[in-house]
Amino acid sequence: QRCSPKVCIVGSGPAGFYTAQQLIKARQDVEVDIYERLPVPFGLVRFGVAPDHPEVKNVINTFTQTARQSRCSFYGNVDVGTDVSVEELRQAYHAVVLSYGAEGNRTMGVPGEDLAGVHAAKDFVGWYNGLPSCRQLRPDLSSETAVILGQGNVALDVARVLLSPLDILKMTDITQPALEALAESQVRRVLIVGRRGPVQVACTVKEVREMVNLPNARPEMVGADFEGVAEALKDLPRPRKRLTELMLKTALEVPGEKEQQRRSEASHAWGFRFFRSPVEILADPERSRTAGIRLAVNRLEGSGEGARAVLTGEVEDVTCGLVISSIGYKSLPIDPSLPFDSRKAIVLNNMGRVQRAAGLYCSGWLKTGPTGVIATTMNNSFDTARSLVEDMDLGTLDVSVVKPGSQSVAALLEKRGVKPVTFSDWEKIDRVELSRGEAVGKPREKLLTVEEMLQVARS
Ligand SMILES: Cc1cc2nc3c(=O)[nH]c(=O)nc-3n(C[C@H](O)[C@H](O)[C@H](O)COP(=O)(O)OP(=O)(O)OC[C@H]3O[C@@H](n4cnc5c(N)ncnc54)[C@H](O)[C@@H]3O)c2cc1C
Ligand SMILES: NC(=O)c1ccc[n+]([C@@H]2O[C@H](COP(=O)([O-])OP(=O)(O)OC[C@H]3O[C@@H](n4cnc5c(N)ncnc54)[C@H](OP(=O)(O)O)[C@@H]3O)[C@@H](O)[C@H]2O)c1
Ligand SMILES: *[C@@H]1O[C@H](CO)[C@@H](O)[C@H](O)[C@H]1NC(C)=O
Ligand SMILES: *[C@@H]1O[C@H](CO)[C@@H](O)[C@H](O)[C@H]1NC(C)=O
Numbered sequence: 001q002r003c004s005p006k007v008c009i010v011g012s013g014p015a016g017f018y019t020a021q022q023l024i025k026a027r028q029d030v031e032v033d034i035y036e037r038l039p040v041p042f043g044l045v046r047f048g049v050a051p052d053h054p055e056v057k058n059v060i061n062t063f064t065q066t067a068r069q070s071r072c073s074f075y076g077n078v079d080v081g082t083d084v085s086v087e088e089l090r091q092a093y094h095a096v097v098l099s100y101g102a103e104g105n106r107t108m109g110v111p112g113e114d115l116a117g118v119h120a121a122k123d124f125v126g127w128y129n130g131l132p133s134c135r136q137l138r139p140d141l142s143s144e145t146a147v148i149l150g151q152g153n154v155a156l157d158v159a160r161v162l163l164s165p166l167d168i169l170k171m172t173d174i175t176q177p178a179l180e181a182l183a184e185s186q187v188r189r190v191l192i193v194g195r196r197g198p199v200q201v202a203c204t205v206k207e208v209r210e211m212v213n214l215p216n217a218r219p220e221m222v223g224a225d226f227e228g229v230a231e232a233l234k235d236l237p238r239p240r241k242r243l244t245e246l247m248l249k250t251a252l253e254v255p256g257e258k259e260q261q262r263r264s265e266a267s268h269a270w271g272f273r274f275f276r277s278p279v280e281i282l283a284d285p286e287r288s289r290t291a292g293i294r295l296a297v298n299r300l301e302g303s304g305e306g307a308r309a310v311l312t313g314e315v316e317d318v319t320c321g322l323v324i325s326s327i328g329y330k331s332l333p334i335d336p337s338l339p340f341d342s343r344k345a346i347v348l349n350n351m352g353r354v355q356r357a358a359g360l361y362c363s364g365w366l367k368t369g370p371t372g373v374i375a376t377t378m379n380n381s382f383d384t385a386r387s388l389v390e391d392m393d394l395g396t397l398d399v400s401v402v403k404p405g406s407q408s409v410a411a412l413l414e415k416r417g418v419k420p421v422t423f424s425d426w427e428k429i430d431r432v433e434l435s436r437g438e439a440v441g442k443p444r445e446k447l448l449t450v451e452e453m454l455q456v457a458r459s
Contacts, residue, residue: 006405008093012036013043015099015364017063022385039421039453050157051172076421081334097361102329102370112281117290121326128178130446141185143321150326151194152202173444195309205243218263220271221251329370352384425457
């Protein structure tokens with residue numbers, strides 16, 4: 001007469017789905033409900049991963065298998081914290097796992113940050129990937145130079161999208177409005193600015209190689225930035241060594257005849273700029289929009305990954321009409337009762353067990369902070385699921401009392417006029433997107449508004 005343990009997961013990105021997968025696998029009796037704010041699942045796999053990296057999105061197949069299990073249910077279009085509180089979920093379920101990712105952005109904290117022409121990478125990425133809340137962004141691509149702040153893989157995604165030939169982007173699931181804006185783009189030169197040096201970049205070698213191989217674009221580096229780097233190579237760990245070698249080669253090696261020819265014919269350029277921190281976004285005379293950026297010149301203190309950027313007192317202005325700040329995403333507290341570390345922007349936890357909150361867990365970027373690839377997120381989500389199962393097995397999490405689960409939540413939502421989207425509703429949206437894509441030679445043409453998604457879901 002034991003009832004089955006009921007677990008609720010908040011967020012349907014990789015963290016939510018991998019946590020669900022592991023829970024269902026580890027306990028034959030557990031039932032998992034996933035609540036998602038948007039009518040569509042998969043988080044950053046849909047709204048973050050670059051459109052020209054379709055192979056990364058294959059994880060969706062695994063997530064779909066999990067969602068179709070009889071012990072897993074999906075409730076889209078439910079904003080936890082607004083439509084239903086974390087406390088209400090804790091009442092309804094034996095355990096609640098928070099996996100709602102990092103939906104904010106770090107801020108540069110410099111004057112001019114809110115000028116027209118300055119965007120957080122999160123919003124720019126959301127715009128070209130069809131995130132409904134970023135539909136109105138309409139970035140101004142009318143100037144020649146764009147500056148990206150930060151040198152992680154997101155910065156390189158943005159640089160690639162700005163510089164890729166349209167013929168390549170046309171064959172991806174990038175949104176139609178983004179394609180049209182990029183077709184008119186005047187951006188010819190993209191500078192990727194970091195506060196530290198070549199040995200400290202956060203991006204990885206595959207992504208740098210994609211920049212080097214961009215058709216119609218030449219690298220534009222500053223040779224002096226690489227002083228001493230060749231000598232430091234031998235002490236670097238292997239992945240970092242390969243990455244640094246590639247940058248060094250790109251910056252300093254005299255290219256062969258064919259490559260020289262290619263570079264001289266390229267109409268676009270990209271380059272890393274090192275040892276530079278933003279000081280101020282400069283405005284045009286009317287103070288209506290971005291005209292440039294003032295950068296402080298840094299020197300490094302220490303060496304290797306832990307080296308620190310220290311101001312030299314010198315500054316330098318760069319003319320540009322577009323600034324994209326790609327210095328990291330940031331988790332937000334969705335409920336005042338959560339023990340939230342606002343400095344690290346994570347939920348305080350111990351192996352995924354939220355501190356001082358029995359039955360409450362977390363996984364993914366909300367648990368670790370906004371770094372790591374999907375495989376990293378998978379690992380830490382499996383860890384959280386293991387903690388939860390261990391607590392059930394040992395009895396530190398009481399699953400003996402009967403809990404109503406989705407039944408009571410459904411009643412609350414109905415009272416509040418919220419109509420959840422099921423996984424088979426999502427599959428209708430999916431089919432419409434795939435067929436619209438097929439009609440125009442793209443893998444998918446995404447629906448761009450919540451209204452349209454809901455309309456298709458309910459058709
Ligand atoms: C631009 C970008 C590109 C990337 N590209 C790659 C790549 O090519 N390869 C790779 O391996 N990794 C990539 N990553 C990393 C990868 O996306 C992350 O590791 C992973 O998505 C983190 O998973 P998550 O579930 O914690 O967060 P998310 O994927 O953000 O999922 C969180 C989910 O929670 C939902 N949610 C938020 N708030 C609420 C709420 N209040 N109520 C209900 N639901 C809510 C969101 O809508 C979202 O669906 C990329 C990341 C970014 C930012
Ligand atoms: N293709 C892929 O596999 C792919 C694509 C996209 C994203 N991802 C993953 O998703 C995660 C997030 O990517 P991300 O690019 O957002 O983050 P990230 O890798 O952490 O890079 C952030 C960058 O911003 C800089 N930065 C941070 N704070 C700054 C400040 N106050 N001033 C100036 N610069 C600052 C960092 O420099 P410092 O080092 O000096 O702090 C770093 O260069 C990463 O793990 C990434 O690998 C993977
Ligand atoms: C990022 O988010 C904050 C809100 O926390 C906002 O004020 C800021 O202007 C955003 N954009 C950039 C480019 O940092
Ligand atoms: C994930 O965990 C496995 C096993 O512990 C490890 O071998 C692998 O390197 C981890 N992957 C990432 C990306 O952290």
